[in-house]
Amino acid sequence: MSQNIESILLFLGTRTRELREYSHLSQEELAEKADLSLSLISKLERGQSTNITLSAILNITQALNIDLVDFLNDQPVQQLELQQLNYALKTLNHAEQKTAVHMFLEIINFKKRIKILLKTIMLRLIQNFYYINRKNSVHFNAVLLCSKFIFRNQLSSINIRISR
DSSP states (O other): OOHHHHHHHHHHHHHHHHHHHHTTOOHHHHHHHHTOOHHHHHHHHTTOOSOOOHHHHHHHHHHTTOOHHHHHSOOOHHHHHHHHHHHHHHTSOHHHHHHHHHHHHHHHHHHHHHHHHHHHHHHHHHHHHHHHSTTOHHHHHHHHHHHHHHHHHHHHTOOOOOOO
16 A cells, blocks of 8 residues: 555544544444445544545545544644534524524533532532541642642533533
């Protein structure tokens, strides 16, 4: 197999995995949505599928809700989402655009309020724990470090996604 074909297959596999993981799909789920075999998806993502067809790539792009051009374009996923959002907004009339933007801003504000609420709850829990266990400062420091770690991970795991 020529080096050009190998690099294309590697790109297709890497891109498929990137977009699949971003969509929170397992290989099995993608295979089912794309009406392809799990073996094909697995081999494709490892760059080992030599019999991938354009039809299969089109099925994958449809299952991932992405245009073929965007799939083949090596843009970061976040930029693709912005392009899709921009395209979707352009298809709406002015009143619908205003409503959509208002709803989007409400979601952002809601997410901010959730973060503040989680922070407040975590701080109250830490304070309560401290007052109960203030005699054992080594134990408290360990719990405080664990709480901070958990809190950071909780905030980073808050993702509000709108799917079609």
